[in-house]
Amino acid sequence: MRTAAHHVTSPTTGLGPDRVVGSAHHRSGHRTRDLQRRLSVAWYLSLVLVLSCGAPTSDPGHQVFRYNESEGITSLDPVFARNLEHIWVVDQLFDGLVEMGPDMRVRPAVARSWDIRDSGTAYLFHLRPEVRFHDDPVFPDGMGRSVTANDFVFSLERLRDERTASPGRWVLDHVLPGPAGIAARDDSTLILHLDRPFAPFLSMLAMAYCSVVPREAVQRYGAHWREHPVGCGPFQLFVWKEGVKLVLHGFPNYYGRDAQGERLPHLDAVSIGFIKDPSAEFLGLVKGEIDMISGAEGGFLNELLDPLGRVRDKYADRITELRAPALATDYLGFQMDTSLAIVRGTPWQDVRLRQAIACAIDRDRIVEHIRHGFGRPAKGIVPPAMPGAASRGQRYDPERARALLAEAGHPNGEGLPALTLTATSDYLDLCAFVQHALAGYGIELLVNIVPLSTHKEGVANGDLIFFRKNWIADYPDAENFLLLFESDNCAPAGPNYTRFSDPTYDALYERALRTDEGDVRTLLYQRMDSLVSARAPAVFILHPEVVRFVRRGVTGLVADPMNQLDLRRVRKDR
Numbered sequence: 001m002r003t004a005a006h007h008v009t010s011p012t013t014g015l016g017p018d019r020v021v022g023s024a025h026h027r028s029g030h031r032t033r034d035l036q037r038r039l040s041v042a043w044y045l046s047l048v049l050v051l052s053c054g055a056p057t058s059d060p061g062h063q064v065f066r067y068n069e070s071e072g073i074t075s076l077d078p079v080f081a082r083n084l085e086h087i088w089v090v091d092q093l094f095d096g097l098v099e100m101g102p103d104m105r106v107r108p109a110v111a112r113s114w115d116i117r118d119s120g121t122a123y124l125f126h127l128r129p130e131v132r133f134h135d136d137p138v139f140p141d142g143m144g145r146s147v148t149a150n151d152f153v154f155s156l157e158r159l160r161d162e163r164t165a166s167p168g169r170w171v172l173d174h175v176l177p178g179p180a181g182i183a184a185r186d187d188s189t190l191i192l193h194l195d196r197p198f199a200p201f202l203s204m205l206a207m208a209y210c211s212v213v214p215r216e217a218v219q220r221y222g223a224h225w226r227e228h229p230v231g232c233g234p235f236q237l238f239v240w241k242e243g244v245k246l247v248l249h250g251f252p253n254y255y256g257r258d259a260q261g262e263r264l265p266h267l268d269a270v271s272i273g274f275i276k277d278p279s280a281e282f283l284g285l286v287k288g289e290i291d292m293i294s295g296a297e298g299g300f301l302n303e304l305l306d307p308l309g310r311v312r313d314k315y316a317d318r319i320t321e322l323r324a325p326a327l328a329t330d331y332l333g334f335q336m337d338t339s340l341a342i343v344r345g346t347p348w349q350d351v352r353l354r355q356a357i358a359c360a361i362d363r364d365r366i367v368e369h370i371r372h373g374f375g376r377p378a379k380g381i382v383p384p385a386m387p388g389a390a391s392r393g394q395r396y397d398p399e400r401a402r403a404l405l406a407e408a409g410h411p412n413g414e415g416l417p418a419l420t421l422t423a424t425s426d427y428l429d430l431c432a433f434v435q436h437a438l439a440g441y442g443i444e445l446l447v448n449i450v451p452l453s454t455h456k457e458g459v460a461n462g463d464l465i466f467f468r469k470n471w472i473a474d475y476p477d478a479e480n481f482l483l484l485f486e487s488d489n490c491a492p493a494g495p496n497y498t499r500f501s502d503p504t505y506d507a508l509y510e511r512a513l514r515t516d517e518g519d520v521r522t523l524l525y526q527r528m529d530s531l532v533s534a535r536a537p538a539v540f541i542l543h544p545e546v547v548r549f550v551r552r553g554v555t556g557l558v559a560d561p562m563n564q565l566d567l568r569r570v571r572k573d574r
Contacts, residue, residue, distance in 0.1 A: 011556065062268040063150065063572050065554070067292045068284065071274045072243060078211035079159050079166035087208045088565040092248055092270060094211030094231035097125050097190070098202065101559035103478035104327075104386075106202050110147060110212060110232065111190070120197030120516045125190040127151075130257045134236040138217045144253065147212055147232050150182035151350040154215045156182050156192075166208030174198045193282040197514050199521055203475035234265040234568045246272040256568060262567040266556070285319060291554050291572070294546040296374040296562070304549065309373035311549075321522075322559035325385045326472035329378055329481060331538040332357075332421065332434070332466060333459075336396055337490075337499035340462050347416060348465065352408040354536035358394040359401035360441050361434060370429050374547055377541035380529040381471070381481045387518075388525025390477030393533035394540055400440055413442025422448040423468035424455050430468065430541075460492045462499060469497055476562065478525040482509060485532045500537035 068184040069085045081090040097111040111125040133144035158164055160172040174194045183191045193202060194198065204210075217230040225435040229237055234256060235248035248270040256264040273290070276283055282300035284290040304319070306312050311319055334354055335343055347353055363377030376384065379393030402412075410416045419438075423431050428449060435445040450458070458464045473480040483489050486509045505528055512524040546563045553573035558566070 001179075003550060011460065027553050040232045050416055052444065061574065063266060064070050064269045064271055065267050065292075065567055065570055065572065066271045066273070066290045067294075068273045068275050068281045068290050070274065070278070070281060072274050073246065073272075076229040076237065076240070077226045078135070078208050078213065078229075078231075079164055079168060081208035081211075082167045082227075083311060084536065084563065089246065089248075089272070090208045090211060091233070091565060092235040092567060093229050093233045093237065094208070094213070095131075095233050096205060096208075096210040096212060100203065100476065100562060100564065102324075102558050102564070102566075104561055106206055109206075110152075116202075116516075118193075120199070121194045122161075123186075123192040123202070124193075125149075125192075127152075128255055129188060129191065131216050132253050133217075133228050133232050134251055135253075136217060138214070138220050138230065144230075144439055145214075145230075146187075147475045148187040149190040150187070151212050152190045152220075153182050153184050155212045156210065158213070160210055160219070166209065168207065171204045171207060171209055174201065192277065197516060199326075199355060199513060199516065200475055200477035200479050235267075235270055243274050245274070248272075249464070258569055266569060268570045270567060285422050285549060285551065286315065288318070288551060291551045292557070293549045294547070296372060296545060300370055305372060313522075318552055319549055320552055322546075322550055322557065323374070324546040324559040324563075325376065325383060325563050326544045326546045326563065327383055327386065327476055327561045328470060328544050329381050329383060330468075330470040330544065331378070331381070332539045332541060333469050333498045333538045335462055335465050335467075335498060335537075336537050337462055342463065342465050346465065347408075347410070348419065350408050351535060352404045353410070353416075354539070355394075355534075356401045356404035356408070356441070357443070357511060358533075358536050359397040359404065359439065359480040359540045361437050361541070362396045363542055364396070366433060371542065371544070374545045375542045376545075378542050380533040380540055381484060381538070382478045382529045383561075384541045386478050386481075387522045388482075388529065390526055390529035393530065394536070405441060405443075409433070413444070416443060418444040418446050418448040419450050419466055420464075421466045421468065422450060422454050422455060422458060422464045425449050427468050459497050461489065467497070470544075471495070473562070475567075478511075478522075478529070479513065482512075482525060482528050482532075485528075485537060498537040500532070500535070502531070502535065 071085050073085055073089060075086065076089060076093060078090045078094050081087045082224060095109045098106050099109040103105045110127055110131050112128045113126045114339060115124040116122070117124065127147065127149060129146070131147040133139070135142055135144045135148060139145050156172060159166050160169045174196060176193045178196055181193050185191055211231060214230055217456060218225050221228045234254045235252055236251045237249040238249045240246045250265045250268050254264055258264055278300060281290070281293060282304070285293050302313060304315055311321055318461060333346055337343055338349065343349065367373060367375045367377060379395060380390040382389040405411055405413060421431055421434065431447040437446055438445045457516050459469060471484060484496055485498065486496060487499045487501040487506050488494065490499045490501065491497045508524050508528045512521050515521050546559045546561065548559050550557060555571050556569035
């Protein structure tokens, strides 16, 4: 069961949880000459600072990938990697047992192979012998040592230790306590035992939380470990001036190689800035001072894109876009807990009224007119690219919406009290669209715009009758979406914010997690998605896209549904 704190609404992305698919680069704003001047001063001052530290950016012959992280970075410790800006850096510094490929398939990382035994409750990982930690004074002679199975025992036990207070300790909820759950058979063999079969477990091990760290470095640096990381990833920390610049250097002893057998990474360095102004960030991309902006929102989009969502001709020689369907869903949730005062006596417990609202909203127009063409209309909670998505689900159907209202005794909305939709200011345009759409059916929708903190608290505590929310997958399994409507995950302890409860749904959920037959599990997932779409505790709006705007001349960078940042194979034209 996830904790409610694990997925919270982001104030800046339109994508919701802290693991933000569009990254934290979604602000509005328009360029002015003053902003341009401020960019030039801010950017070059930060660049001068890095150059003065001896970073390889001072040599034009070096391969340096630059991007901006306007939200800032507060820690480099993988057990606290809950935000995308944090995850992206951790993924450069650290590796785990396995990793997620851009095709959303689990593939080897530090573990070269694995076996799943005992009906899905035992996992044996066989480690690569050539993997080494970064060079660091904590090791004899400053040379990084080999990574062993005992390093994973330490790292995973540290992750689930309550004293660590990691927001990701839930990843190991099904692992047995102590050595019975996590043990090293020898230096190259790690064994994990679960309390029951849990099909998504291998995917969950690909998360940044599960990165391997050396005991001696964590213990020696103590409170400074957050700023002095030692991993075995493709890059190692060079300098971090908090709020100004973070620079990573390629790790020369990284174990990874490309398809041609060439050692990775190809880049010499990664340089991350922390400019907060989105207009300045865009100008940096145009001028070639940064190589990538991530996100499909922001005032600069009207300048960069034409009405069809394509890069305008005046920028097309310098900037291209990368897109991928995101493992994310935006939805409008109804509060379903009849024990709450706000629910008792309201007509919205009538499934026909909720279905009518689902049928009354034209999702294609939302994608086209509000989202610049980025995204796909949603039928259910599970994104369509993921096995387990419902084949039909909710859809725009004006005639059915009117018929359902009449069947429920409210033709043309007669006798219905006003319904209040609560959201944050970032989604005012979406709320206005829904308000206008429902007015056409005689349904009065009031829009309540509140601060982010108020919205989060209201959703978690059940204080809101109708609210905007979304979910972004931590791992590519439909279970990560379907858990939102399982009874044991009801808020405030879990992320079932609608507090929907259905014994049939719960039984399907439990059965799906216990089966190791992929086809059977997919069919169960489809039944669950169809059931929740029909019962309509939520109106599913859209599935966003991962969007990156990248300087031409950058190769080897891809966009994937999890919005991972894999820089190992990236090259830049000199």
